[in-house]
Amino acid sequence: MKDNLTRCRQRFSNYQKSLNHLNLTVEKESLNDIEKAGLIQFFEVSFELAWKVIKDYLESEGYDVKSPRETIKTAFTHGLISDGTLWLEALEKRNLALDIYDDKILEELQELIINRYYPILNNLNIYFKKIF
Numbered sequence: 001m002k003d004n005l006t007r008c009r010q011r012f013s014n015y016q017k018s019l020n021h022l023n024l025t026v027e028k029e030s031l032n033d034i035e036k037a038g039l040i041q042f043f044e045v046s047f048e049l050a051w052k053v054i055k056d057y058l059e060s061e062g063y064d065v066k067s068p069r070e071t072i073k074t075a076f077t078h079g080l081i082s083d084g085t086l087w088l089e090a091l092e093k094r095n096l097a098l099d100i101y102d103d104k105i106l107e108e109l110q111e112l113i114i115n116r117y118y119p120i121l122n123n124l125n126i127y128f129k130k131i132f
Helices: 002-026 033-060 068-077 084-097 103-131
Strands: none
Touching: 002 033, 002 103, 033 068, 033 084, 033 103, 068 084, 084 103
């Protein structure tokens, strides 16, 4: 269990770096095509690290979680995150983004990242900063 907390702290450090990159892109007034691709990539990496930080933390607290979906549901149930439905939606969109090259869908995803998913990722950062 102690190893999970150490791993959680290390992963959280990486999460903060990734979230910083996402933040820089989110705050830009307008994005060129390369920056749009970067926004999606930063979201994918940040989201992946986010659920793994949560998983490591839950395991350090004695919970047995395996998948991203199970991790998100457990985190919501135990108050680590406040909007489980939005997190599950972000998970689905993250998975979809890996295989989609349709410009219209990518534009929608960019809006969702900026307006809905970045805020929940940032809230997670604030939560864990208080713990660590």
